[in-house]
Amino acid sequence: MSLSRSPSPVPGGGWASPGLNIPSGRSSPTRGVTGSNGTPVMWESSRLKRGGSAGYPSFSTKNEGFFGRHMRRLSRSLPRFSTSPYYADKEKLGRGRWPIHNVPLLGRIRGIVGRMGRRMKIRLMVLLMILLSIFTFYNTPMVYHWRRTTWLGGGQKFVIILGANVGGGVMEWKGAREWAIERDSVRNKKKYVARWGYDLEIVDMSTKKRYAHEWRESWEKVDFIRTALRKYPKAEWIWWLDLNTFVMEPSYSLQDHIFDNLEKHIYRDINEYNPLNITHPLTDQYLDDDERSPVGDGNANSVNLILSQDCSGFNLGSFFIRRSTWTDRLLDIWWDPVAYEQKHMEWEHKEQDALEQLYISQPWIRKHTGFLPQRMINSFPTGACAEGGKNPRIHYDEKDRDFLVSMAGCEWGRDCWGEMYNFRELSYYLNRTWWERFKEDFLAMIWFKLTGQKVKF
Amino acid sequence: MHLPYPPRKASNPAPYLPRSSPLPGLRRTRLKLIALVALAFITLIYLVSRPSNKHADSVQWKPSGKPPVVLVTVLDEKKYGKGYLQTIVENRIQYAEKHGYEAFFAKVGDYDLKGAPASWTAVVAVRHALTKFPDCHYVWYLEQNAFVMNPELKIEDHVMQPSRLEELMKKDFPVVPPDSIIRTFSHVKGQEIDLVITQDKAGLSVGSFIVRNSDWARFFLETWFDPLYRSYNFQKAETHALEHIVQWHPTILAKMAIVDQNIINSYSKGAKGAQYKNGDLVVRFSDCSTAGKAQECETESQPFATKWRKAFANS
DSSP states (O other): OOOOOOOOOOOTTSSSGGGSSSOOOSSOOOSBOOOOTSOOOOHHHHHHTTTTOOOOOOOOOSSSSSHHHHHHHHHHSOOOOOOOTTTTTTTTTTTTTEEEEEOOOOHHHHHHHHOHHHHHHHHHHHHHHHHHHHHHHSSSSSHHHHHHHHTTTTGEEEEEEEEEETTTTOOOOHHHHHHHHHHHHHHHHHHHHHHHHHHHHHHHHOOOOBBTTTTTOOOHHHHEEEEEHOOOOOEEEEEEEEEEEESSTTTTOOHHTGGGGEEEEEEEOGGGOOOOOOSSSOOOTTSHHHHHHHTTTSGGOOOEEEEEEEEEEEEEEEEEEEOOOHHHHHHHHHSOOHHHHHHTTOOOOOHHHHHHHHHHHOOHTTTEEEEEOHHOBBBBOOTTTOTTTSSSTBBBOOOOOOOOOEEETTTTOOOOHHHHHHHHHHHHHOOOOHHHIIIIIIHHHHHHHHHHHOOOO | OOOOOOOOSSSSSSSSSOSSSOOTTTHHHHHHHHHHHHHHHHHHHHHHOOOOEEEOOOOOOOOOOOOSSSEEEOOOTTTTHHHHHHHHHHHHHHHHHHHEEEEEETTTTOOTTOOOGGGGGHHHHHHHHHHHOOSSSEOOOOOOEEOOOTTTTIIIIIIHHHHHHHHSSSSSOOOTTTSOOOOOHHHHHHGOOOEEEESSSSSSEEEEEEEEEEEEHHHHHHHTTHHHHHHHTTTTTOOOOOHHHHHOHHHHHEEEEOOOOHHOOOOOTTTTTTBOOOOOOEEEEEHHHHHHHHHHHHHHHHHHHHHHHHHHHHO
C-alpha cells in the first residue's frame, strides 16, 4: 500500500481507489498517482481543502489528523508476512497477531498524551499528583520518617521503655503463659512504636544483684531511664510501661492524646484526686511561692514527671518522665540508703512508695510533678482496685476507648494471660477496618438472618 | 605581526537581541511568582512543623543580684547571753552594710523541725533566705559563734569568682578525711559550682558555707532537710546528713567545691582545723559550741571582738 490516506467514499466519485491495484514496492508516496482515466486522482476531501485547485498531488505532508500523523506507526505495527525463506514459519505462534507491544511504551504514552486536550491534561496531572502524594506518604516509609522527625511529627522525642522479663531470670522459670504475655505485650508496643515513629527500649527486669552491698530490687527503673536518656539523645519524654500493659488504641499518638494539650489534661493540684490524703499545698513559711502554690508555677512546661493515681496512690505502671536536670536529680535522689533503711519494711512497692515519700517531703519534687487522670494512660481492668466495684475513674471502659490498659497486680492471684488475651482481642475488635466491619457486621449478619448460620468471611 | 584584515564579523548575525540576563526565565514577573511560591512553601512547612517547646531548663530565671550576698546567722537566744549575741549581730550587720549585703537572722525555734536537733535550723534558715531574697546571688551561712574579721574581703571576689574558685577548689580530694573513696570531681569548672564548703579534721564543716542562688540550691537544701535524714539520728545531725548526701548523690557532689578553711572558716584554735591567721575573713569558735558551754564562747571571743571592731573602724 502506497497511499498515506485510506480511500474513502466520496459523494460523487464512488469507491475510487486507484492506487490499490498498483503493485508498488515503494513506501514513499508517489507524486501524482495517475488514475485509469489519465487525470491525477483527487480525493474529494482534499479537493475541498485546497479550494478545488486540481492538478496537484492529492496527499499532503502536513500533519493532518490522527491518521495522517500515525499512519507510519500503525502500519509498522501491523502483522507482517515475511516472504523471506529463512524466517518462514519460525514463529508460528506470533503469526497473525497484533503485536501491539512492539510499539515502545513511551511512544504509546506520548501518543495518548498528544491526543489529549489541554484541560484534560491538567486534570489528569492533578489527579496523578494526588495519587502519588497519597502513595508516597502512606505506602512508603515516608510517613514513618515524617512522624519521627523532631520538627515535623516529633516522634523521636518519645521513647517507650518496656520492662520485660519481670521476676524472670534467676528467681523463677518462665512458663508458657509468661512467654505468651511477654510476646503479646512486646508485639503490641512494637507495632505502636512503628506506627508513630517513637523508639522502644525493652529492658530486662530480671532480679539481679546489681550492687554487692545492697539489694536494690525494682529500683532498676532508675538505671534504665538513665541509660535510655543517654542512648536516645533526642528523646524528650520517656514513657515507662510495665509488661502487663496493652495499648488498646494504637491510633492515638502521644502528641495528640496528651502532649499537644498538656495544660488541659494534667492536674497538678493533687487535691483533685487524693487517695493518700497528702496535705497539699505546703504551707511552710520558708518556701517559695511556687512551692507553696497548689499548681507549682502553673506552666505546663515545668512539668517533668507525669503519672497517674489509682485507688491506693501513685501508680508507676505507666508514667512519663522528661529529660531535664530536675530528672537527673530525682533519679539520683530516688534511691537513698538512709531512707531505704528506715522504710524498707513499710515500702511494699519500693520505688513507688519511695516516690510518694519524696513527693510528700520534697517541695522541689512536688512543684514539677503533674498527674493525669488514670484512664488517660493507665486504665485498670475490673480485677484491679476491685474493692469499690467498677469505678469510672479507674476502670477501663470500652465505650470511651481508653488508651492503655494496665493489668496491675494480676500476678497476685489473677489470670494475667487471660486478661491480656481478652484485651488484645477487644482491641482488635474495636480497631477493625471498615472492610472488616462491613464483612462482619453487615454481610455476616445478613447471612445469619437468611440462613441462620454464623459465617466468617 | 599585522593581520591583513580586521577580524571578521560573524557571517550569520544573531537574529535577536542578545540575552539581557544569564537566565532568561528570570523576568521580573517570574521572580515575583517564584518568591510567592517560595513563601507559600515556607508557610506550609511552618504550618506542618511542630513548634519546639521550650525546654524547662532553658527558661531558668536569673537573679539580678540585689543584694549580692545574704549573710545568714542562726541565733540561739536561750543559751547565750544578750550582750554576746548583740556583738555578733553588730558584726554581721556592719559587714553587710559595708558591701551592700543583707544580714538575715533566724532564731532557734523559728521553724518546726519535727523533733530534730536544733542545729538543723541552719539548713532551713538558708532556705528561708533564698525565699526572702530571691534576687541575691549568694547566701553565706555563718554560724553564730564566729566573727567576720576582715571587712575588706567581698564574697564575690574573695571566693565565688569562677577563676578564683578554680584556684581555690580542691579537686579529686576525699570528701571525708582522711581517705574516703568518694572524692570531689576533678573536671568541674568554677562557674558550675553552687556550693562552697570547707573541711576540718573531722569532716565537712557546716559552720560556714556559701550557696549560689539557683534551682540547684533549693533542691540541695530541701533534700538535705529531708525528714528521713532528720529522723535518722545521725551522730552529728545535719553535718553527717550532708556528708551522707554528698557521698551518695553525684548531682550534689558535682556542684560542691571544697576550699581551704582559711578562706571562709578559720578556727580560733588549731586543734580541730586550720587556725586563724591575720587577714582571714572569718574566725570561728568551734570548740566552745560543741562543748555547749555558752560562757566559754563569750570569753574565747573577747579578744577577737575587740580586734574586729578595730578593723571595721579603720576600714
